[in-house]
Amino acid sequence: MKLKFLGTAAAEGIPAIFCSCETCKISHELGGKNLRKRSSFLLDDKIMIDFTNDILHYVHAYQLDLSVLEHLLITHSHSDHFNIFDLEMKLNWFTNPDHKPLNIYANEACIQRVKDIPEVEDWESIGMKERLHFHPVRRWQEFFIEDYKITPLAANHITSYEGEHSCIYVIERDGKRILYAMDSGWYPDETWDYLERHKFDCLMLDCTGALLQRQGVGNHMTLEENIKVAERLKKSGSIHEGTILVSTHFSHNGHVVYDRDQDEFLQNGFIMSYDGLEIEI
Template sequence: MKVTFLGTGTSQGVPVIACGCEVCSSANHKDKRLRSSIMISSPAGNIVVDTTPDFRYQMLREKVQHLEAVLITHSHKDHIAGMDDIRAFNYFQQSPIDIYATDFSQNVIMREFAYAFADYKYPGIPEINLRAIDDEPFEVNGLKIIPIQVMHYKMPVTGFRIHDFTYITDANSIAPEEKDKIRGSKVMVVNALRREKHISHFTLDEAVALGQELEIPQVFFTHISHQLGLHDEVMKELPAGMALAYDGLSIEI
């Protein structure tokens, strides 16, 4: 199983235009962060986690030719806004795409993309099969997926564990029983927005502490804002077995 980081950035704390800060001005490609998403590839095909506003470019950049399913962590706009571009895969695959999401997220998706669920469907709209998920494990592409509920301030967000890999974004607290679902993972990806305390995201120190508490051998940080600083500078201070992820990074699990 291969995991590719499609994006490791965030809309939180990021200027809407290039502001001339050291991150904006950096020549290091590891400082160029699109909105956070990953792709999980196996012999059975590709699964994308979240369709960000950058979804179309992310698919083009990685030369993705086929998409079997999408997992949705939560329904904030920076995680679902690119869903309309699923239509390209519909066209070439001649089939709908399965979207796995909680009931709450499904309701938002149906409201935001109402034209995809209308009684009369205009030709060329995205073809989506909504698949409900809750706390129970489910299977996609032959992979067992364990949902992990984390809290994004007061909003439940779904993390996912697949074999020895756990992916968590947009969280600032995790209940003990949900942490137990993560324990034993060999690789964990978790959000680390910035250094300063935030109402709904882990800080870098909090994300480091979580990895150490759960004794995860390899931790990657994602959902990184400009406020965290330059990739190479932050890397110098991280403990062994921990690293900032960057757009385009691929790891084998």
């Protein structure tokens, strides 16, 4: 599997849009890997996870050809993970009419958000039904995207829609198994039960709080909590010596700067992600 981190920040980005905190100032001055766009991920150039407000930047920066993208997997409805308005760029008058439809795998709340876009009053007459194919995702109900087995697990994350369930994803192919777990605090018991019964080749964990000392608080994790996740899964035999551990989805409020802090992550067994990071497993 080829893993590519298109963006590695929380909703604000780093430097954040309206912020002049010390972390944002340092990141701006240093540039390079210290600059972070909102989190999105590409698997084997075939499956994109989350569609952020920075999607156009990804197209330009990584020379992505999204006209050939067929599969988009969404974790939840927050706008930094599901930018519904740029999906309008699939309409006939915005793009080449000959490209393939985009399959979107998401919970019902996400799907309804797209259908409620004010500009899309008549879904069928403007051609959106042919361009976007929706596949409802439900926790614990595994499904396949081509030869990739996808299992949605329960995240610990509050959303804006009543009854919506955020997901983290286990993805398997050719004997490899990875976990993509953005926007989740400490996992619910049923998620732990699943994780402790399976072996993983790579864990990609939410680290929004980064260097904060606030274990067990909120809908996100810190490096301290990432370490505790790894310790627990090591005890259960779910991760092994060769398992790749990645911390990602950073907020400036976590006071993290790549050039300054990457060694602290490495010393604890984690790769500190950056925009454009590629990993082969």
